[in-house]
Amino acid sequence: MERDLGLEQLQQGIYAAFKSWHKTDEGDSPFANLVLFRQQQNTTPRKATNKILFQALESLSLTHRQEAALLSRHFLDGEKMQSIAHEKNIGEATAYRWQNDAIAQLAHVLQAHEREARAQRQSILAKRLERPTYTQLIGVDSQIEALLVVLLAPGPPWLIAIEGLGGLGKTSLADALLRRVIDECLFDEIGWVSARQYDFNPGRGLTPRQEPALTAEQLVEKLIEQLLPDTPRPDSFSPQKALALLETRLKQQPHLIVVDNLETVVDLEALLPTLRDLSNPTKFLLTTREKLPYESGIYHFSLLSLNEADTLQLIRHEATLSNPPYLQTAGEAELKAVYQVVGGNPLALRLVVGQTHFFTLPTILADLSAARGKQVEGLFTFIYRRAWEQLDEMTRHVFLAMPLVADGQGNLEHLADLTEIDPASLRDALTWLVTLNLVDRRGEAHDSYYTLHQLTTTFLHEQVLRWQ
């Protein structure tokens, strides 16, 4: 879907468009990949093509009157080149050279028109996104590339889920992807709905959002508001009618639609089949803390935490932005100590950097380990509370045993010994913990093990005891 704006291509397109100016059949438009073309609605491809060409010609005549007149006489009015050459007292070869030069000029004009159309379109689409929380995303390039391949594939999967623990950067990754899609005009249409209920800001702490948890119906409503703001609503606007309206739109044209924090949608079981119906050719990019069911048609993308090098880079980047005392001069060993306690969770890392305006690094890390202070408590509540409350006794027991396992050693046998739980129940518990992204499954297909994010280990150290 990517659109090239090369001058040579535009020249060829212009020539082809001139040649077919008078044709009555509706072939493929040489301008089909231009935003200018996509913007023309309620018209035929031929008329749309001719209109684009004519407007470019009109602009050209303001600066290059002779050139515009030559093209118009030859291609639009059908005058023979020979007679034009004769009138101008030049050879026919020269006349053709003039024609080529004029087309080259016209390509510049068309390029400028297309750039302007794109810029306008991009600013409209970007308004549908939320304000980004980051200035620069670290360590995400390969994930962006991998996801773009899936999103831009012309066929399935239609539902793509970015899954992972709170604060890992799912929303930020989706935001970066959509900004890329907008910048490069990879989809004509995008949408963004959020089901998020709480915000956690490293400086201000935990704040609930005004709106209650979203239902599937409300989500459809929100998308209609965003994508069809000017469509009149009938008086009796039932949920079925709303859905049909949205479906017509999403089937007509491929959209890329993000549903952020899908896990908090009230009736998720009802929503998933709806999303499936609405998809193709439209794609849905979903972010969720809880893994979606492993049914056919959902592509699961697990977001991992940052590695040590990226963690250090993130801390240094945050430090340059907010300039807390001492942090900029902190040595590598001190920053590595942060990684030991927090791991590569960007949200938690930003909290730590924010705290260095008030306290020393060792104090902050000790507070985190001991779950001391409002900020720390807020962070743990934000990331873990909802998941923790969904665990039964047995699963909590397994979860609490996880920090006792050395890294890489947590296979099924070892965990069964450690927790003294029968294999079937242990499997159930692990399934649930992995689904909630509280525990990660790693390793090879034949030799896998279960492990915790470093932040989760820290959380289990103290905070969880208060919730028991």
Ligand SMILES: Nc1ncnc2c1ncn2[C@@H]1O[C@H](COP(=O)(O)OP(=O)(O)OP(=O)(O)O)[C@@H](O)[C@H]1O
């Ligand atoms: N790769 C990254 N580099 C720098 N900052 C990041 C990165 N990823 C996330 N952040 C920052 O970390 C914070 C948490 O990110 P984000 O909100 O995207 O996480 P999330 O996975 O969507 O969390 P939640 O489950 O709560 O929705 C944000 O302030 C964001 O700007």
Ligand SMILES: [Mg+2]
């Ligand atoms: Mg999010």
